[in-house]
Amino acid sequence: DTGVSQDPRHKITKRGQNVTFRCDPISEHNRLYWYRQTLGQGPEFLTYFQNEAQLEKSRLLSDRFSAERPKGSFSTLEIQRTEQGDSAMYLCASSLARSASGKGGGLSYEQYFGPGTRLTVT
C-alpha cells in the first residue's frame, strides 16, 4: 500500500492558463474524491467517483473545472482559464466501499488523503 499520490505537488501558473492535476488512489479503492482547501479552512468537497462514474459534483465546481477517472483507477482534475481565486490546495482522497463488520451494521468508508497539489495563479 503506497498511499494516495498526487502530481504535481506545486503548480504556479498565469491567469488564463489551463492546468491539469493527477491523482493515483490506493490501488484497491473504488471511490475517489476531490476537495479544495484554502488557507485557514477545512477541505471543501468538489466531486467524487465510484469506479469510473462521476456520481456527484459540488456547486463549487464551475464549468471551468472538469474531472475524469476513465478506467476507474487514476483521476485528473483540469481547470480551464484559471483565475486568481482558484489558488488553493487541491486534495485527492480514496476509499473502499465496504460494509462494517460486527454488530451495528452500517457502512464504513474511511477516506485516505494524498499530499495535495498547491496551485498558485499569478
Place this chain on the structure above:
Amino acid sequence: GNSVTQMEGPVTLSEEAFLTINCTYTATGYPSLFWYVQYPGEGLQLLLKATKADDKGSNKGFEATYRKETTSFHLEKGSVQVSDSAVYFCALSPYNFNKFYFGSGTKLNVKP
C-alpha cells in the same frame, strides 16, 4: 443541511497538559464522525472515527465520543506532547459516505 463547527485556534499548551478541542455538528440522518490531523507539510491523516451514537473513537492517546444528544464529538488527550503540534479537523460523513464535511481546523501548538 450538514455542517461542522470547531473551536477556533490556535490552542497553545505546555507539554503534558490536558487537551480538549470542541466540535459540534449539524446533520441530516445519522452521520459518521471523524477527526483528521494534518502535520506541517503533510497530508490529512485519519486520527479516529465513530460511526454511531455513544461510540468512542481512540488512537494514539486521543479520544472522542459521539454524543447525539449534544451533537458533539470533542477531541481529548490526557497529556499532550510536542509531537502532537498540528492542525486538527473534525469531519462528518452522511450515511452514504458520498463526501466529508470538514470544520475549519484547530491549530495546536505544544511547547516543551
